[in-house]
Amino acid sequence: MYPKTIQNFIEKFSKLPGIGPRQAARLAFWLLKGPKEIHQNLKHALESLDKDARTCELCHYVIENDGNNKCHFCDNPSRDHTTICVVEKETDLATIEKSGVYMGLYHVLGGLFSALDIAVPKNLKMPELVKRIENLKKNKSVEEIILALSPTYEGDLTAYYLEKLLKPLKVKVTRLGRGLPYGSDVEFADAQTLSGALESRKEIK
Ligand SMILES: [Zn+2]
Numbered sequence: 001m002y003p004k005t006i007q008n009f010i011e012k013f014s015k016l017p018g019i020g021p022r023q024a025a026r027l028a029f030w031l032l033k034g035p036k037e038i039h040q041n042l043k044h045a046l047e048s049l050d051k052d053a054r055t056c057e058l059c060h061y062v063i064e065n066d067g068n069n070k071c072h073f074c075d076n077p078s079r080d081h082t083t084i085c086v087v088e089k090e091t092d093l094a095t096i097e098k099s100g101v102y103m104g105l106y107h108v109l110g111g112l113f114s115a116l117d118i119a120v121p122k123n124l125k126m127p128e129l130v131k132r133i134e135n136l137k138k139n140k141s142v143e144e145i146i147l148a149l150s151p152t153y154e155g156d157l158t159a160y161y162l163e164k165l166l167k168p169l170k171v172k173v174t175r176l177g178r179g180l181p182y183g184s185d186v187e188f189a190d191a192q193t194l195s196g197a198l199e200s201r202k203e204i205k
Pocket of ligand 1: 056060061071072073074
């Protein structure tokens with residue numbers, strides 16, 4: 001229906017999370033008609049993502065490519081290094097930080113189990129989490145692992161798997177408590193709900 005250039009744009013952009021073919025088409029026409037400097041700015045922003053950003057060697061949160069291997073959470077001695085909050089994605093971490101109630105460290109899994117596929121996802125940073133806890137345990141410096149995963153089917157599957165995976169490590173594992181409605185996303189929770197959910201977190205035994 002559309003010329004090849006537009007079709008190609010739609011095909012590429014509709015692979016992005018939250019963007020369907022219709023939105024991608026709207027975006028293509030908006031960009032086509034909009035100021036050309038936006039194209040340059042977008043190009044630079046994409047190049048910079050490639051060049052200037054990488055992930056923290058401990059928690060896998062994004063950091064600047066400036067020679068430091070740790071993020072400003074892992075590298076901050078005033079944070080509580082005995083508690084690790086496991087999140088699905090960076091934007092969930094940002095929401096928890098904004099709530100201001102959590103002072104521990106994080107671990108970004110990079111996704112959740114899929115409801116459509118029973119296989120264990122290979123790209124999730126779960127082996128890295130186990131290794132991290134094992135290393136912390138050598139210095140007896142781990143108190144609690146908080147699973148701050150969204151209360152969805154995918155979040156439940158992931159929490160269930162993590163619970164089994166972490167059990168042999170004999171570390172206290174908790175999950176966010178009341179307040180977050182089933183099917184919601186941690187990323188979009190307000191500060192009050194999130195602090196309530198953090199305070200009422202329940203231990204998984
Ligand atoms: Zn980090």
